[in-house]
Structures are given as C-alpha cells and as structure tokens.
Amino acid sequence: MTHPLFAKHEDTLQKALAAIETRGYWSPFVEMPSPKVYGETANADGEAVFKAHLNKIFELDQPSTGETVGAEVSPFGFPLGVRYPKADPDALIAAAAEAQRDWRGAGPQAWVGVCLEILARVNRSSFEIGYSVMHTTGQAFMMAFQAGGPHAQDRALEAVVYAWDQLRSIPADAHWEKPQGKNPLLSMHKRYTVVPRGTGLVLGCCTFPTWNGYPGLFADLATGNTVIVKPHPGAILPLALTVRIARDVLREAGFDPNVVTLLATEPNDGALVQDLAVRPEIKLIDFTGSTQNGTWLERHAHQAQVYTEKAGVNQIVIDSVDDIKAVARNIAFSLALYSGQMCTAPQNIYVPRGGIRAADGTLSFDEVAQAIAGAVQKLVADPARAVDLLGAIQNDGVIRRIEEADQLGRVLVESQALEHPTFAGARVRTPLLLQLDAAHDHASFTKEWFGPISFVIATDSTAQSLDLAGAIAAEHGALTLSVYSTDEAVLEAAHEASIRGSVALSINLTGGVFVNQSAAFSDFHGTGANPAANAALTDAAFVANRFRVVQSRVHVEPKAAPAVAG
Amino acid sequence: MTHPLFAKHEDTLQKALAAIETRGYWSPFVEMPSPKVYGETANADGEAVFKAHLNKIFELDQPSTGETVGAEVSPFGFPLGVRYPKADPDALIAAAAEAQRDWRGAGPQAWVGVCLEILARVNRSSFEIGYSVMHTTGQAFMMAFQAGGPHAQDRALEAVVYAWDQLRSIPADAHWEKPQGKNPLLSMHKRYTVVPRGTGLVLGCCTFPTWNGYPGLFADLATGNTVIVKPHPGAILPLALTVRIARDVLREAGFDPNVVTLLATEPNDGALVQDLAVRPEIKLIDFTGSTQNGTWLERHAHQAQVYTEKAGVNQIVIDSVDDIKAVARNIAFSLALYSGQMCTAPQNIYVPRGGIRAADGTLSFDEVAQAIAGAVQKLVADPARAVDLLGAIQNDGVIRRIEEADQLGRVLVESQALEHPTFAGARVRTPLLLQLDAAHDHASFTKEWFGPISFVIATDSTAQSLDLAGAIAAEHGALTLSVYSTDEAVLEAAHEASIRGSVALSINLTGGVFVNQSAAFSDFHGTGANPAANAALTDAAFVANRFRVVQSRVHVEPKAAPAVAG
Incomplete structure (x- = not known):
C-alpha cells in the first residue's frame, strides 16, 4: 500500500525526521557545484539549457489564454526575452479544483x-x-x-518533513471502547481523513524566488493542497522551471498536473494579485515581499491562512571584542554579500560613542567605524573579485534608495558603481556605510533600507544598543540580531533583547559563519513573533494549519468483551 | 531539574500522550458523580459550597477597581446575586505583563x-x-x-498534552557541525528558547462556559502565556471558580497569580470586549459564541491569533433504516438533550419525500416524520423526567426564537412550557419540530436556529439530502453530520459529503452514543475547515501557534575533529 515514490525516498525522509529532532547539521543536497556530484558537464550543460530559454516561449502545457507574458531583465544587463503562457486566474482556479479530486484522495504518503x-x-x-x-x-x-539550488531544496525538504511529522501523528482509524458499568461496552470504529484546505497561492519575491518560494509550495503540496505559483514578475524563470518539473512528476505519477500551475505576469501585477488573493477558493497564501503588500494580505485575505515574510531592520550590537579585524571582516562580508539584498543582511550597527573594550585596550567609536569601513573597502577594492560577492542590484528601486540614503548622515564608505568584467551592462554597486547617532537619527534607522545600505550608529552605551535592538525588532521587525561581546553579562542581556524582539541571535561571529546565513534543519528562519514574519521556516506551526482532519464514527462489535450475539 | 508539579503528574501526561496517538477511549476524570470516587459527601458539600456563593461578593485577590459587577440569573428561576470584583482591563493587561516575566522563564515543564x-x-x-x-x-x-466537570477537564488536559507534544519536539539546544572540505569544521552551539506569544484572552459562552472555555485557557497556559478570562456575563461563576483555583496553584508554585485573571462584566459588554480584543498586548483570542461576534474578531483582531467557534447548521440524513424506532429514539434524545442548546445538536433532518426503505418494507415521509415526532413527545411526556434531560432555557432570546420558528412550517411537535418539579421559576420548553420542504424553505433551514428547534425536511432523494448536507456545512458551517443508511454506497457518499462540508460524520447511531457527544482524546470537535469553527478541539494546529522559538548560536570547539589549538 506504500506509494512507490514514498518508498523510493523513505530513507531521505527518515534522515530528515532525525535532523529536525536534533537540529544539528544535515543537508541532503550538496551545496558545492561539484562536477563529482552533479556531473562533469553539469555546469556547462546547465548554462546552455538556461541560455536556450532566452528569447523563446517557455513551454508549459497548462490552461492558457494563448497569449504570452514576461518582461524579465537580467540585473547583469540584458533582457531575458522569455515569454510565458498567459493564464487566466479563473481558469487556474478551476483547473486546481478539478485536479484536487484525485490528489486529495491519494493521501499523505x-x-x-x-x-x-x-x-x-x-x-x-x-x-x-x-x-x-x-x-x-x-x-x-x-x-x-x-541559495537558489541546494539550500532552497533543503528548505523545501524541511517543510515536507515537518508536514509529514504532523501528518503521521494522526491515526488513520481508531477503535473506541467505553465502559458502561454493568451495561455492554459502547464500541465504535472511527476513521480520520486528512483533508487539505484547498488551493494555495505562492507569491514569489524577486531576490530569492526559490529559497523563499519553496517552503510554502512544498508545505502546501505535502499536505494535499493544489498550488498556484505566482512568481514576482522580475523573477519568473526559476519558479517556472520548478513548476514544470513538478508537473512532470505529477503526470508520471498518474495525477492531474494542474495540482501545480504557474501564473506568470507582467510587471505591476498588484491588482491581479489582490483580486486573486481574496478569492474564496484560495485557502493558503505564502508571501515574501514588502510590508505594505504583506500587511494588505493579512488584513484582507480573511478566507485564507496567510504566511508572510516582510521587511525588517537587522541589527548588530558591538560591545567589546577580542580581535576587531576579525569582527570587521565578518561584518563587512555580511554587508557586501549580494549587496545587502538579503532579508537577513544587517543594517544597523550600534557602537557606544565612548568606544569599546578590545583585547589590547580600548577602541574609540571612530576606530571601530573605520575598521568596518576599511574592511568593506578592502572587500570591494578589486572589482573582478568584488562582483563575485556583490552580484548585481536587482532593480532600479534599490539604486534610487542608495542615492536617497546617501543624504542621511556622514558617509563612512561611499557606494560606487563597478564595471563587471564579464557583463558590461551589469548594475553593480558597492555598499554604502553611513554614520548616524541614536540621539537624533531615530527616524532614519528604524525603517528598512533594503539594499547595500548600513549605518554605524553611536549610542550612549551597550545597554542602549541592546534596548534599541530589542525594541526595534519588536516594533519594526527583524530576522537577525548579532552581538559582539567578551562579557558574559552582556551576552545574557543580548539574549534577553533577542527574546524581547523575538529575533534570532548570533554571538561573536568572526569566522566562516555569517549572520545572513540560515541553515535548514538547524536555524529557524524568522520567528513569526515580530513584524518581519508571521511564521518561521520551518516549524510545526508553519504546516499544521495547511490541513484539517474530518472524522467519521460507527458502532462496531466490542473487542474487549465477548461479542454480543448477533 | 524536573519541575515538581511536572514530576507529580507525569504519569497522567504519559497516558495522555498515548491516548492522542491512538485516539481510542481514555478519560482520566471520572464522569459519574460517584461517591466512591468523589467522596461520600461530595455532592452535598458541593451544593452547599455553591449555595454559599449566592448573594455574596466573590473573593478574588486580583487588581480591582474596588467596585463589583455581576447579574447572573439561574435559568431555573432565581438570581444568583454573586458580585465579582470589577477589574479595569488596562490593569489586568499590566498585571499580566508583570506576571509574564517569571512565568515565561519557567519553561515548558x-x-x-x-x-x-x-x-x-x-x-x-x-x-x-x-x-x-x-x-x-x-x-x-x-x-x-x-460536561461542565470531568468532560471539560478532559478537553483541557487534551489541550495541555497536545501543547506538550509540540513543546517536547523542540530541542533545548543543538550542536551543529558543518564539514568544510579540507578546512576545519564549522562548529556551533545553538540554543532554542520557547517564547510564549504574550497575553491570551478567553471569551466564554453562556451554555458551556468550562467545556468551551478550558481548551483555550489551558492551551495558552501550557505554552507559557498569561491569560485574561472574560466569561459570558450570564455564566461567570464556573470560570471564576476555575480562575481562583488556577491562581491558588500559581501562587503556591511561586508564580505571580496574575498569570491568570478574571474579567467579570455586566451584560452588554460588547464594546468593552471589542476594545480589549484589539489591544496590542492581546496575542491570542479564544472565542465561542455568535457568528457575528466571532467574525468581527477574525476580521479586526489582526494582532492576535484568533480561534473561534461560531454558529452552524447540524444535519441528519435519513436514507434507510433497520429499526425506525431505534433511529427515532436516538434522534429525539439528541433534540431534547439540554433543549437543543448544544453547538452539536442536530437541526435539519432530511428525509426523501418518497419515503425510505426499512427492514420490513418502506416507510413514507410522514411515517418517518411521525416516528421522530412520537419519540420526542414520548421523551417529554413526563415533565418530572423530562426536565432532567431538557434542563432549562438559558436566556429569553431562545424563547423568542422558538416563537419565531413556530411560523416557519407545518408543526409536527409543538414546543410547550413545562413546570419544573423542583424549581418553580425554571424556564423549561419542550422541543419544537417542524416540517419543511427542500423545494421552497431553503432560506429557513440554511441558518442556525439555536435552541430546541429542528426541521424534518422533505427532499427529492437521498442524493439531494447529501448534497444539501455537504453544501450547507461548507457554506454555513456545521459541527456534526449524521447519516442513517443500510446501503454501503450511500454511506460512502455520506463520507464524501462530510469531506465536502468538512464536518464530522456519525453513522447509524441507534444506541448509547448521540451525535451531540464529542469525546476528548478521540473525537475532534469541529474541523476548523467550515464556518462553524476555525480550529478543532484539539489538534496540533490548535496549539502550535501559541508559542514561538527564538534561537541563538555561537561558535564552539568542534566535537567531531581534533580541537583547533586555541
């Protein structure tokens, strides 16, 4: 009775179950693009296949109007020219309802x-x-x-295994037998059917289309729902490829492939999304994006369970250090990585204006600020190497934000445009680092400046730094908080601040782990308890509301006592 | 390190964990009011203690304005005269926040x-x-x-054990060790802290103050939240007694008793509740009551997780029977029990107008309707016995509803006022049973008529009956669906209808189990997937969002490889 695909992958599932129990390191998908793992020609083949998509119509045999959509442009400087089949949301909803029948009945395995x-x-x-x-x-x-490949796949598997962990805890049936004193037992057979909620809507983002899109997609599928995937208009292809693979697997397994469909759109699709998000058939919504859009969904899509990841203000508190160079190097890397376009990238770096203790004496505020500034400058000094870290700026809105932020305070490191050695038209900018003061720049640093924009903020003391960190996380949201201190009492206070702000804390990162990184099966991404996200990736709460249980009960002969003559 | 109260009750907890795994029969709290279990004088003592509360001020040492409130009236015909300390909601919120500090830190055990x-x-x-x-x-x-005692306690324990089952799955800490090829391992210690959401608000109802109030109260407490209990103004005393016991236990265990407080109110407290429900400190709301109020909470209390149980239309489909008398007796009992004032009581009884098959031939529609009507009349024929089944009508709104319903169709059994042999002023009414037709009474039977009001509804066929049952449950909500059929194909179709309506199904109940009954640890009460309730009692989804996890991580020496010289 075990489904063949379940049997095929059961070993992976068992390992994943063990991983979420201990939350130590585990990853089934190899993160190094190694020829030994992925094949000697995998890289060249993959690039060729990618290039073959350019300036073509993307084949997808799902309900379509016959027209095409798509206006993706590579941040490295060229239009992709990929056109996707245009779909009518009504047709996708109808197709999902049709596909739901057999899919629902197939059951958890x-x-x-x-x-x-x-x-x-x-x-x-x-x-x-x-x-x-x-x-x-x-x-x-x-x-x-x-991040777009194996790490996203890890996060997807994590959602699947959390779903399975909940699904397996519901018995398929039960024998219920209640003593009645001297009277015959009351005896019933009960059957528990896991019922998906209906159709899920996954709203992708333009910076991490797979990493942020997969958890909702796979949590929905693993609990029997159908899914409409609506990528960000700027990052359709990664999710289109994923949807096509999903449809292939569904079809081969004997299911209607419309269990998963793609809703590709042109830019400025806000009205379309809002109309779709409040449709009664849409019972689950997973969203990553702006606070404005996420909050709109939370407040209007009452018919759905809404999971959002929105803006936040990530923070670093510097109290005392052993080695300022190692600290500055680690921070600079976090600021530069993908030009700060990560939801986990730090923005506010608090340093007491009276300076900090270091291994060999004290460092003034300016010395700390200059150490970070110097580390950033060093990282981006060689454009050819810098671009492998910075990547490119996803959209012009980020460029405009850098220009706007430039006016906020004293510039420690200016943002510069770099020439990309391979892609002439690439939109590359180095990080902007400013100096602010907690005494009078509150309005500036309590909002998210998404992109390569960060602030070294002078505070009265570490106590104020931690107070700001906890309060800002609680009020404005945050996915990460980082602290540097050699003082156990400060670390304990930092832990309290992280609880107050309900934000994950990293302590004294100076080596090969960066605050931006969140490892599936071990790090919870987001807590769901501050405004940056209303759910965590991944925990039981992320999956438990994606299905319900419908029971039936009928009298049967008792087991525990002699059967009543019938 | 095990908390002494956890150790004291761990055996019960282990049994409860086993019970939710199998969902067979289990109950730790004895349902019979037996002197052997509860003590020879327990009944008399309990009644005396209850009477001692009447016409007195209820002692509760919590923040109070110094004034008192309370206007409860027994449906058996006398004012209780109990006055409760009046509390300012602001003061209770502040007291909860203060109490939260130590309570949060105490942890899951x-x-x-x-x-x-x-x-x-x-x-x-x-x-x-x-x-x-x-x-x-x-x-x-x-x-x-x-229902108010051991069954409510069972439901409370069920919520606690589901909470524990989720809490225990989160490791307190983890050792994370990631290989880095030829480089030294990356090695971190991670700590996971369970963090409650904040303050919960439990909004009680006037018909099952404890049974419906306990799950939210205990789910909140078991996940470390503080709770403000706001009983229905008509049924304060049962929850006041519960809150007082909770506060005693908290105080004795060394906690601030304001972890749980009581907000007693006068009737017509809607504005007070609405103001409180949208306060930012209120992170969890458990509500049982009208669709209007429940929907208001779902749509306005965006800062909170809102769990609602609202109105629904419970239904019975009669297709074919072995023994119409046993069927009619079972249904009549369900209609009469507590005068239909149960959220699980049936309202719509569908019978094909062409009649049904029975063991000894066929029965016309009228014969089926008369069998049910006769069974109802027989049950209430002797007022002295009837009142033990009917109880009293909770409020005048139900009386007015009976009078209004009387006009809806042909009366099969008239509702009558009965004299209570013990309580002269008791508000006792027998069930009203009407005949309607699916062809033209749709508007009447698609809404809830809370109270002793039910309809035998003529349909074209069992297929139409099941179609109505599934559609009405899906659109208007339902907690129960019951089917009578000797045909396996019909039972399978009934199962499909129950899935469509996401409503629990009972099959061929003719003995000692009634559709109104829902047994903790075995029957899920509500599915959370139709408008009658947005959550089930109890499953993982009911508890998983009542807490969050905040993690921290710090580098440590690797375990798996020789330690790096330091």
Whole structure:
C-alpha cells in the first residue's frame, strides 16, 4: 500500500525526521557545484539549457489564454526575452479544483512521495535553476547556485518533513471502547481523513524566488493542497522551471498536473494579485515581499491562512571584542554579500560613542567605524573579485534608495558603481556605510533600507544598543540580531533583547559563519513573533494549519468483551 | 531539574500522550458523580459550597477597581446575586505583563506541571463547578456535572498534552557541525528558547462556559502565556471558580497569580470586549459564541491569533433504516438533550419525500416524520423526567426564537412550557419540530436556529439530502453530520459529503452514543475547515501557534575533529 515514490525516498525522509529532532547539521543536497556530484558537464550543460530559454516561449502545457507574458531583465544587463503562457486566474482556479479530486484522495504518503521526487529532480536541475536565479535576482553565480539550488531544496525538504511529522501523528482509524458499568461496552470504529484546505497561492519575491518560494509550495503540496505559483514578475524563470518539473512528476505519477500551475505576469501585477488573493477558493497564501503588500494580505485575505515574510531592520550590537579585524571582516562580508539584498543582511550597527573594550585596550567609536569601513573597502577594492560577492542590484528601486540614503548622515564608505568584467551592462554597486547617532537619527534607522545600505550608529552605551535592538525588532521587525561581546553579562542581556524582539541571535561571529546565513534543519528562519514574519521556516506551526482532519464514527462489535450475539 | 508539579503528574501526561496517538477511549476524570470516587459527601458539600456563593461578593485577590459587577440569573428561576470584583482591563493587561516575566522563564515543564495541578484541583471541585454550571447555563445537573466537570477537564488536559507534544519536539539546544572540505569544521552551539506569544484572552459562552472555555485557557497556559478570562456575563461563576483555583496553584508554585485573571462584566459588554480584543498586548483570542461576534474578531483582531467557534447548521440524513424506532429514539434524545442548546445538536433532518426503505418494507415521509415526532413527545411526556434531560432555557432570546420558528412550517411537535418539579421559576420548553420542504424553505433551514428547534425536511432523494448536507456545512458551517443508511454506497457518499462540508460524520447511531457527544482524546470537535469553527478541539494546529522559538548560536570547539589549538 506504500506509494512507490514514498518508498523510493523513505530513507531521505527518515534522515530528515532525525535532523529536525536534533537540529544539528544535515543537508541532503550538496551545496558545492561539484562536477563529482552533479556531473562533469553539469555546469556547462546547465548554462546552455538556461541560455536556450532566452528569447523563446517557455513551454508549459497548462490552461492558457494563448497569449504570452514576461518582461524579465537580467540585473547583469540584458533582457531575458522569455515569454510565458498567459493564464487566466479563473481558469487556474478551476483547473486546481478539478485536479484536487484525485490528489486529495491519494493521501499523505502519495503527497509526500511526490514532493520528494520533485525535489530530487529539481536538485538535478540545480545548474539550470542556478543560472536562472542569477539572471533574475542579480546574485553572483556561486550564491545563485547554492541559495537558489541546494539550500532552497533543503528548505523545501524541511517543510515536507515537518508536514509529514504532523501528518503521521494522526491515526488513520481508531477503535473506541467505553465502559458502561454493568451495561455492554459502547464500541465504535472511527476513521480520520486528512483533508487539505484547498488551493494555495505562492507569491514569489524577486531576490530569492526559490529559497523563499519553496517552503510554502512544498508545505502546501505535502499536505494535499493544489498550488498556484505566482512568481514576482522580475523573477519568473526559476519558479517556472520548478513548476514544470513538478508537473512532470505529477503526470508520471498518474495525477492531474494542474495540482501545480504557474501564473506568470507582467510587471505591476498588484491588482491581479489582490483580486486573486481574496478569492474564496484560495485557502493558503505564502508571501515574501514588502510590508505594505504583506500587511494588505493579512488584513484582507480573511478566507485564507496567510504566511508572510516582510521587511525588517537587522541589527548588530558591538560591545567589546577580542580581535576587531576579525569582527570587521565578518561584518563587512555580511554587508557586501549580494549587496545587502538579503532579508537577513544587517543594517544597523550600534557602537557606544565612548568606544569599546578590545583585547589590547580600548577602541574609540571612530576606530571601530573605520575598521568596518576599511574592511568593506578592502572587500570591494578589486572589482573582478568584488562582483563575485556583490552580484548585481536587482532593480532600479534599490539604486534610487542608495542615492536617497546617501543624504542621511556622514558617509563612512561611499557606494560606487563597478564595471563587471564579464557583463558590461551589469548594475553593480558597492555598499554604502553611513554614520548616524541614536540621539537624533531615530527616524532614519528604524525603517528598512533594503539594499547595500548600513549605518554605524553611536549610542550612549551597550545597554542602549541592546534596548534599541530589542525594541526595534519588536516594533519594526527583524530576522537577525548579532552581538559582539567578551562579557558574559552582556551576552545574557543580548539574549534577553533577542527574546524581547523575538529575533534570532548570533554571538561573536568572526569566522566562516555569517549572520545572513540560515541553515535548514538547524536555524529557524524568522520567528513569526515580530513584524518581519508571521511564521518561521520551518516549524510545526508553519504546516499544521495547511490541513484539517474530518472524522467519521460507527458502532462496531466490542473487542474487549465477548461479542454480543448477533 | 524536573519541575515538581511536572514530576507529580507525569504519569497522567504519559497516558495522555498515548491516548492522542491512538485516539481510542481514555478519560482520566471520572464522569459519574460517584461517591466512591468523589467522596461520600461530595455532592452535598458541593451544593452547599455553591449555595454559599449566592448573594455574596466573590473573593478574588486580583487588581480591582474596588467596585463589583455581576447579574447572573439561574435559568431555573432565581438570581444568583454573586458580585465579582470589577477589574479595569488596562490593569489586568499590566498585571499580566508583570506576571509574564517569571512565568515565561519557567519553561515548558513548569507550564505543563502547573496546568496539570490546576486540573487535578478543578476535578476535586467538580460538584461545586457542576452546580454553578447548572445554574448559569440551565443544564440539568447530571449534564452540568459531566460536561461542565470531568468532560471539560478532559478537553483541557487534551489541550495541555497536545501543547506538550509540540513543546517536547523542540530541542533545548543543538550542536551543529558543518564539514568544510579540507578546512576545519564549522562548529556551533545553538540554543532554542520557547517564547510564549504574550497575553491570551478567553471569551466564554453562556451554555458551556468550562467545556468551551478550558481548551483555550489551558492551551495558552501550557505554552507559557498569561491569560485574561472574560466569561459570558450570564455564566461567570464556573470560570471564576476555575480562575481562583488556577491562581491558588500559581501562587503556591511561586508564580505571580496574575498569570491568570478574571474579567467579570455586566451584560452588554460588547464594546468593552471589542476594545480589549484589539489591544496590542492581546496575542491570542479564544472565542465561542455568535457568528457575528466571532467574525468581527477574525476580521479586526489582526494582532492576535484568533480561534473561534461560531454558529452552524447540524444535519441528519435519513436514507434507510433497520429499526425506525431505534433511529427515532436516538434522534429525539439528541433534540431534547439540554433543549437543543448544544453547538452539536442536530437541526435539519432530511428525509426523501418518497419515503425510505426499512427492514420490513418502506416507510413514507410522514411515517418517518411521525416516528421522530412520537419519540420526542414520548421523551417529554413526563415533565418530572423530562426536565432532567431538557434542563432549562438559558436566556429569553431562545424563547423568542422558538416563537419565531413556530411560523416557519407545518408543526409536527409543538414546543410547550413545562413546570419544573423542583424549581418553580425554571424556564423549561419542550422541543419544537417542524416540517419543511427542500423545494421552497431553503432560506429557513440554511441558518442556525439555536435552541430546541429542528426541521424534518422533505427532499427529492437521498442524493439531494447529501448534497444539501455537504453544501450547507461548507457554506454555513456545521459541527456534526449524521447519516442513517443500510446501503454501503450511500454511506460512502455520506463520507464524501462530510469531506465536502468538512464536518464530522456519525453513522447509524441507534444506541448509547448521540451525535451531540464529542469525546476528548478521540473525537475532534469541529474541523476548523467550515464556518462553524476555525480550529478543532484539539489538534496540533490548535496549539502550535501559541508559542514561538527564538534561537541563538555561537561558535564552539568542534566535537567531531581534533580541537583547533586555541
């Protein structure tokens, strides 16, 4: 009775179950783009396949109006020219309802087995997806491969295994037998049917289309829902490739492929999304994007469970250090990585204006600020190497934001345009680092400045720094908080601030781990308890409301006592 | 390190964990008001303690304005005269925030241990609480004792054990060690702190103040939240007694008793509740009551997780029977029990107008309707016995509804006022049974007529009956669906209708189980997937969003490889 795809991947599932129990390091998908793992020609093949998509119509045999849409432009300086079949949202909703019938009845093992097979095939397409992530988001290739490929696949599997962990805890049936004193037992057979909520809507973002899109997509599928994937108009291809693979697997497994469909759109699709998001058939929405759009969904899509990841203000508190160079190097890397276009990238760096303790004495505020500034400048000094870290700026809105931020305070490091050695038209900017003061710049640093924009902020004391960090996370949202201190009492106070702000804390990162990084199966991404996100990736709460249980009960002969003569 | 109250009750907790895994019969709290279990004088003592509350000020040492409130009237015909300390909602919110500090830090074992101790003591007060439920809700004593006492305690424990099941799956810490090829391992210690959401608000109802109030209250407490309990103004005493016990246990365990407070109010407290429900400190709301109020909360209390149980239309489909008398007897009991004032009581009974198959031939529509009508009349023929089943009508709104419903169709059984042999002023009414037709009475039977009001509805066929049942449950909500058929194909179709309507199905109930009954640890009460309720009692989804996890991470020496020289 075990579904063949479930049986095929059961070993992976068991390992994943063990991983979420201990939350130590585990990753089934290899993050290095190694020829030994992915094949000797995988990189070249993947790039060729990616290039073959350019300036063509993307084949997808789903309900379509017959027209095409698509206006993606690579942040590295050229239009992709990919045209996708245009779909009428009504037709996709109807197709999802039709596909739901058999899919719903297939049950948890089939849902999970299909998900695991999709992921295995997505993994094999990691290079193709990696190049498509690179040329939609602006991530440099290595990051696009890792974050858009195996790391996103890890996060997807994490959602699947959390779903399975909840699904398996619901018995398929039960024998209920209640003593009645001297009277015969009351005896019933009960049957529990897991019922998906209906159709899910996954709203992708333009910076991490797969990493942020997969958890909702796979959590929905693993709990038996149908899904309409609506990518950001600027980053359609990575999700289109994923949807096509999912549809192939569904079809081969005997299901209607319209369990998963793609809703590709032109830019400025806000009205279309709002109309779709409040449709009664849409029961689940996963969104990553602006606070404005996320809050709109939370407040208007009452018919749906809405999971949002929105803006936040990530912060670093510097109290005392052993080695300021190692601290500055680690921070600078975090600021430069993908030009700060990560939802986990730090923005506010608090330093007491009286300076800090270091291993060999004290450092003034200016010395700390200059150490960070110097580390940033060093990282981007060689454009050819810098672009592999910075990638490109996803859209012109970020460029405008850099220009606007430039006026906010004293400039520690100016943002500069760099020439990309390979892509002449690439939109590359180095990080902007400003000096602000907690005493009078509150309005500036309590909002998110998405992009390569960060502030070294002078505070009265570490106590004020931590107070700001906790309060700003609680009020404005945050996904990360980082602290540097050699003082146990300060670290304990930082822990309290992280609880107050309900934000994940990283302590004294000076080596190969950066605050921006969040590892599936170990790090919870977001807490769901501050305005940056209303859910965490991934925990039980992220999956438990994506299905319901419908029971039936009927009298049967008792088991515990002699059967009543019948 | 195990909390003493956790250790004290761990055996119960382990049994409860086993129960939710199998969902067979289990109940730790004895439902019979037996002197052997509860003590020889428990009944008399409990009644005396209840009576001692009448016409007095209820002692509760919590923040108060110094004034008193309370206007409860027994449906059995006398004012209770209990006055409760009046509380300013602001003061309760402030007290909860203050109490939160130590309570949050105590952690899952303390939260769960305290909950289990509260329940053990509440159980010992079952008679006192039973009489207080009786004289606020109008339930006859046996039901008030069982549903208001041990059954409510079972539901509370169920919420606690589901919470514990989720809490225990989060490791307190983890060692994360990531290979780096030829480079040294990356090695981190991670700490996961369970963080409650904040303050919960439990909004009680006037018919099942404890049964419907406890799950939210105990789910909140077991996940470390503080709770403000706001009973229905008509049924304060049962929850006031519960809150007082909870506060005693908290105080004895060394916690600030303001972890749980009571907000007693005068009737017509809607504006007060609405103001409180949207306060930023209120992060969880559990509500049982009208669709209007529940929907208001869902649409306005955006800052909170809102769990609602609202109105619904419960239905019975009669297709074919072995023994019409047994069917009619079972249905009549369900209609009469607590005068239909149960959220699970059936309202619409569908019978094909061409009649049904029975063991010994066919029965016409009228014969089926008359069998049910006759069974109802027989049940209430002897007023002295009838009142033990009917109890009293909770409020005048129900009386007015009976009068209004009387005009809807042909009367099969008229509702009558009965004299209560013990309580002269008791508001007792027998069930009203009307005949309607699916062809032209749709507007009448697609809304809830809360109270002893039900309809035998002529349909074209069982297929139409099931179609109505599924569609009405899906659109208007339902907690129960019951089917009578000797045909396996019809039972399968009924199962499909129950899935479509996302409503629990009972099949061929003719014995000692009634559709109104929902047993903790086995029956899910509500599915959370139709408009009657947005959550089920109890499953993982009911508890998983009541807490969040905040993590921290710091580099440590690797375990798996030789330590790097430091």
